[in-house]
Amino acid sequence: MELEIHEISKHFREKKTVNKFSLKITPGVWGLLGANGAGKTTLMRIIAGIIKPTSGSVTYNGIPIGELQEKYRNILGYLPQNFGFDPDFSVNDYLNYIGALKGLGAADVLERIEDLTEKLNLTELKNKKITKLSGGMKQRVGIAQALLNEPEILILDEPTSGLDPGERIRFRNLISEFARDRIVIISTHIVSDVEYIATMNAVMKEGKLLSCGTTADLVRTVENHVWSSVISIRDLYEYDRKVRIVNTRNVDASRVSIRYLAEKPVNDSSISRKPSLEDLYLWMFPQEEKEAEDL
Known part of the structure; x- marks a missing residue:
């Protein structure tokens, strides 16, 4: 078949x-x-x-x-x-x-x-x-x-x-x-x-x-391009401008854990993570492309 x-x-x-x-x-x-x-x-x-x-x-x-x-x-x-x-x-x-x-x-x-x-x-x-x-x-x-x-x-x-x-x-x-x-x-x-x-x-x-x-x-394809880091909530907007954030999770009242995609870590606290298919998808298709109209 x-x-x-x-x-x-x-x-x-x-x-x-x-x-x-x-x-x-x-x-x-x-x-x-x-x-x-x-x-x-x-x-x-x-x-x-x-x-x-x-x-x-x-x-x-x-x-x-x-x-x-x-x-x-x-x-x-x-x-x-x-x-x-x-x-x-x-x-x-x-x-x-x-x-x-x-x-x-x-x-x-x-x-x-x-x-x-x-x-x-x-x-x-x-x-x-x-x-x-x-x-x-x-x-x-x-x-x-x-x-x-x-x-x-x-x-x-x-x-x-x-x-x-x-x-x-x-x-x-x-x-x-x-x-x-x-x-x-x-x-x-x-x-x-x-x-x-x-x-x-x-x-x-x-x-x-x-x-x-x-x-x-x-x-x-995205091995060594997936990272996580705990950052201050007040810095989240700045990080969102610099890297592709896959997801976020609140740690406490002032901090948030982010999973992000980047060629290299953007801070010293970043930890390399095992990539998933969702990571690959977001790496290949930036947000502006996902908003296009399908035929």
């Missing part, structure tokens, strides 16, 4: 949203990391067969997905950033509708709905209209529809948007279990969603593949 992205480019007018992106994806959980505006959503829509690339190809087991057509759609699960639904649909109606579109038999749909609504904590909400649900609840419905046909390829674009911390943990456990012998691609800028479950991570910047590897491989 192999999904190959070969030299994919996508142009919108003069802008190259995706630029000669190539990657071979094998079974497991793959994190697609990048700031807003990196081209992640455009790439995901190309992989899902929703839009065509300007150039390049996507193949599944050596066959272009355009040739596979319905066969590809039948093995695909896709959660876009914003999924559509009829405002009159209840959760149960919507999942039955999606099951019919995916060609599942009535008995199979019923079994899958029972299983997924239980795992995603939706059982008590099955007869409620989706429009009446909170953002996090709607997102769980979107995850359920993507998993409904037990796809060989599962594509999730910012899947934990709106989920509370407990729901995000349940989601990670569910996806980690589901990914056995399947391809799961998770596009996100919330690195904790993939840090502990991703088999591999691909980092995307300005439409290009910047780097690819396991979490352990990638974080070596």
